[in-house]
Amino acid sequence: MNATVSLGISVLIFLLIIRGQFRGMSTPIKKPGISLLLPILYISTSLFQLMDPNLHLQSSQVLIALLIGLGISVPLIMTTNFEVRENGAAFIKRNKIVFVILIVVFALRFVFVGTVKVIDPSTLGFLCNLVTFGYVACWRIVSFVKFRNVLKLA
Numbered sequence: 001m002n003a004t005v006s007l008g009i010s011v012l013i014f015l016l017i018i019r020g021q022f023r024g025m026s027t028p029i030k031k032p033g034i035s036l037l038l039p040i041l042y043i044s045t046s047l048f049q050l051m052d053p054n055l056h057l058q059s060s061q062v063l064i065a066l067l068i069g070l071g072i073s074v075p076l077i078m079t080t081n082f083e084v085r086e087n088g089a090a091f092i093k094r095n096k097i098v099f100v101i102l103i104v105v106f107a108l109r110f111v112f113v114g115t116v117k118v119i120d121p122s123t124l125g126f127l128c129n130l131v132t133f134g135y136v137a138c139w140r141i142v143s144f145v146k147f148r149n150v151l152k153l154a
Helices: 003-026 034-051 059-079 096-115 121-153
Strands: 082-084 090-092
Touching (some): 003 034, 003 096, 003 121, 059 121, 090 121, 096 121
Antiparallel strands (some): 082 090
16 A cells, blocks of 8 residues: 555545544434544554555554554543533534644644655555554543543533
């Protein structure tokens, strides 16, 4: 899988995440909150890149990519909160900083892929998707826990 396909996958995932954030701010999140975990499923499809025979991964690269993803998730976790409105339904609290963080991370990904030349494009694309998987999984799992806690308090 070449870098263009990898970036195309990341654009699709990015759009789904942004759409989910907008919907969560204007539409109530259904009681179990499973929809908060769906982006993890979306990004996990990029793991099919592991079947690419041209992919040359080292365990240290995988670990570093996941740690970078964990680091990126921290500001997203801190800025994502939930509220129960007067109608008793739970919503994502409006916070423009979340969108700014997501846009900056996504833009940095394009810059990174365009400038790093020491790693072959398919491996670099996969590592970028792994970073995305790391931050989306951490962010959404913690958001799910926050959502459930807000429901318990309401």
